[in-house]
Amino acid sequence: MPDSVQPTPAEQADDSNDLSVNRRTLLASASTLAMAGGLVAGYGTFFAFAGEFLYPEPDPGAWYFVARTADLEAGGSLPFESPQGVMVVIKRDATALGADSGAEHFQALSSVCPHLGCRVHWEPHNNRFFCPCHNGEFDAEGRPTGGPPKAANQHLARYPLKVEEGMLFLRLPTQTVSTPIAQKATDLSAQTSTERGEDVA
Amino acid sequence: MSVVGRWIHERAPLSGDQLREFTNEPVPYHMKRWWFALGGTPAYLFVVQIVTGILLAVYFQPSSSTAYESVRHITDDVSYGWYFRGLHKWGATLMVAAVILHQMRVYFTGAYRRPREINWMIGMCLLLCTLGLGFTGYSLVFEQLSYWGATVSGNILDNVPVLGGVMKRLLLAGDQYNDQTLPRFFILHAAILPATLALLVFVHIVFIRLHGVTELRFPDEPADAPRHFNFFPDHMATELVMGLVLMIILSVLATVFPVVMGPPADPLTTPEVIKPEWFFYATFRWLKLFGPTFAVLSMGFIVGAMFVWPWIDAALRKLTGREEISVYVGIVASLLLIGLTTWEALVAH
Numbered sequence: 001m002p003d004s005v006q007p008t009p010a011e012q013a014d015d016s017n018d019l020s021v022n023r024r025t026l027l028a029s030a031s032t033l034a035m036a037g038g039l040v041a042g043y044g045t046f047f048a049f050a051g052e053f054l055y056p057e058p059d060p061g062a063w064y065f066v067a068r069t070a071d072l073e074a075g076g077s078l079p080f081e082s083p084q085g086v087m088v089v090i091k092r093d094a095t096a097l098g099a100d101s102g103a104e105h106f107q108a109l110s111s112v113c114p115h116l117g118c119r120v121h122w123e124p125h126n127n128r129f130f131c132p133c134h135n136g137e138f139d140a141e142g143r144p145t146g147g148p149p150k151a152a153n154q155h156l157a158r159y160p161l162k163v164e165e166g167m168l169f170l171r172l173p174t175q176t177v178s179t180p181i182a183q184k185a186t187d188l189s190a191q192t193s194t195e196r197g198e199d200v201a
Numbered sequence: 202m203s204v205v206g207r208w209i210h211e212r213a214p215l216s217g218d219q220l221r222e223f224t225n226e227p228v229p230y231h232m233k234r235w236w237f238a239l240g241g242t243p244a245y246l247f248v249v250q251i252v253t254g255i256l257l258a259v260y261f262q263p264s265s266s267t268a269y270e271s272v273r274h275i276t277d278d279v280s281y282g283w284y285f286r287g288l289h290k291w292g293a294t295l296m297v298a299a300v301i302l303h304q305m306r307v308y309f310t311g312a313y314r315r316p317r318e319i320n321w322m323i324g325m326c327l328l329l330c331t332l333g334l335g336f337t338g339y340s341l342v343f344e345q346l347s348y349w350g351a352t353v354s355g356n357i358l359d360n361v362p363v364l365g366g367v368m369k370r371l372l373l374a375g376d377q378y379n380d381q382t383l384p385r386f387f388i389l390h391a392a393i394l395p396a397t398l399a400l401l402v403f404v405h406i407v408f409i410r411l412h413g414v415t416e417l418r419f420p421d422e423p424a425d426a427p428r429h430f431n432f433f434p435d436h437m438a439t440e441l442v443m444g445l446v447l448m449i450i451l452s453v454l455a456t457v458f459p460v461v462m463g464p465p466a467d468p469l470t471t472p473e474v475i476k477p478e479w480f481f482y483a484t485f486r487w488l489k490l491f492g493p494t495f496a497v498l499s500m501g502f503i504v505g506a507m508f509v510w511p512w513i514d515a516a517l518r519k520l521t522g523r524e525e526i527s528v529y530v531g532i533v534a535s536l537l538l539i540g541l542t543t544w545e546a547l548v549a550h
Binding site: 176 | 371492
C-alpha cells in the first residue's frame with residue numbers, strides 16, 4: 001500500500017477556497033432559483049386570478065312554468081314568452097295522451113340558428129325557417145335543408161323541458177341583454193306619464 | 202446660449218446635431234411619388250382616431266341599456282357631435298383602406314423579402330389590430346348590426362378547435378350576448394387594441410429605421426436624380442400635405458355623408474337583410490359558401506399563410522425559379538378578395 005500523501009497547508013487553503021466558492025455558487029444558484037420561482041409563482045397567481053376574473057360564470061339558466069300538461073292537447077301547440085321576451089312554441093306529440101305524458105312527448109324548438117347564432121324567421125310561403133345571416137334553411141321540425149347548416153348537418157336546438165306533477169317547465173338562458181325589459185319598462189313609464197299628464201290637463 | 206436655452210439644455214441634454222441625426226433618416230428617391238407615401242397615411246388616420254375617439258368617449262356610455270341612446274345623443278344633441286362621430290367613422294373606413302393599400306404596395310413591390318420578414322409580420326399584426334378596432338367600433342353603437350355582428354363573431358370563435366369555446370366566452374362574457382358584453386368591447390376598442398397598435402407602430406418604425414426603406418428605381422427617373430433625400434423637412438412636408446388633404450376629405454365625407462343611426466339592437470329579431478362593414482364582406486360571403494368548421498379553419502389558414510408569406514415566397518421562388526411568382530399569387534388573391542366583396546355588396550342574401 002502506498003503511503004497516503006498529506007496535503008500541504010497551501011493545498012488545504014485552496015480546498016477551503018474551493019469549498020467556499022462552491023458554497024457561494026450554491027447559495028447564489030439557490031437564491032436565483034428562489035427568486036425566479038417567487039416571480040413565476042407571484043405573477044402566475046396574478047394572471048391565474050385575472051383569468052378567472054375575466055372568465056364568465058356558466059349560465060345555469062332558469063326553469064319557467066309553461067302549462068299543465070292536461071291543458072295541452074295531443075298534436076297541439078302553445079306559444080310561450082319568457083320574461084326576456086323570447087318567443088318559444090311548445091308542441092305536443094300527436095300520439096301523447098293524458099296528463100301523465102313525460103317531457104319526451106313535448107318539444108320546444110329554439111329559434112337560434114346553430115350555424116353562427118342569428119335568429120331564424122318562419123317563412124310560411126316557403127314552409128321553412130330561414131336564417132338571414134348566412135342563408136341557413138330548416139324545415140318545420142328544425143332539420144337543416146339548405147345553406148351552411150345543411151353542410152354541417154346542424155339542426156335547430158331544442159330547449160330542455162321537464163314535467164313535474166303534471167306541470168310542464170321550460171329551461172331558458174338567463175344571461176341575456178336586458179334591453180327588451182328595459183325598453184318595455186321605459187315604454188310603460190312614458191305611457192303612464194302621458195296618461196298622468198292628460199289627467200292633470 | 203440664452204438663460205432659457207441653458208435651463209432647457211440642462212434638463213433635456215440634447216444637441217441640435219443629435220436631433221438632426223434622429224429625424225434625418227435618408228429617404229429613397231422613389232418616395233417622392235405619392236403612392237409610396239401610403240405608410241404614413243394610416244399612421245396619420247390613427248392619430249385622428251385617437252383624438253376623435255377621446256372626444257366621443259366623453260359622452261359615450263358603454264352599457265347595453267345606455268349605449269345606443271348615448272350615441273344618438275352625441276349625433277343629434279351635442280355640439281358638433283355629428284362632425285366628430287363622422288370623422289371617427291370615416292377615419293376608420295379610410296384607415297382600413299389605407300392599411301390594405303399600404304400592404305398591397307409592400308406586397309407587390311416585394312418589400313417584405315429578406316431581411317424585412319419580421320416587419321412584414323408586425324404589419325400583419327397591425328392589419329389585424331386595425332380590423333379588430335373596426336369591428337369593436339361598430340359593435341359599440343348597439344344597433345342591430347352591432348348586436349348580430351358580435352353574436353356571429355362569438356360563434357365564429359366557437360368553431361375554432363380546442364380553444365374556441367373559451368375564446369367565445371371571454372369575448373362575449375358568457376355563452377351569448379348579455380349585459381356584460383358591451384363593456385368588454387369598449388375596453389378592447391378604447392384601451393387594449395389602441396395601446397397594442399401604438400406599440401406595434403413604434404416597433405414597425407424602429408424596424409424601418411434599422412433596415413432603411415426598401416429602395417426602388419424607376420426608368421422614368423432622371424439619371425442624375427440623387428439616391429436619397431432628407432426626411433426632414435422634405436418628406437415631413439409631404440406627410441403634412443397628405444394630412445391636410447386627409448382632413449379635408451374626412452370633413453367632406455362627414456358632412457356630405459353624415460353617419461346616421463341604424464335600428465337599435467333587438468336580440469329577438471335578426472333583420473331580414475344584415476351585412477357587416479364592407480371590410481368584412483369577403484369573410485361574410487365565405488361563411489355563406491362553406492360549412493362553419495371549414496370556413497373558419499380555411500380563414501385561419503389564409504391568415505397564417507399571410508403571416509409567413511416571406512418564407513413561402515422564398516420557397517416558391519426557389520422551387521419555380523421565377524422571381525415574379527408572388528405577383529401572380531397576389532393578383533389571384535386580390536381578385537378573389539374583390540370578387541367576394543363585390544358579390545356580397547350586390548346581393549341581399
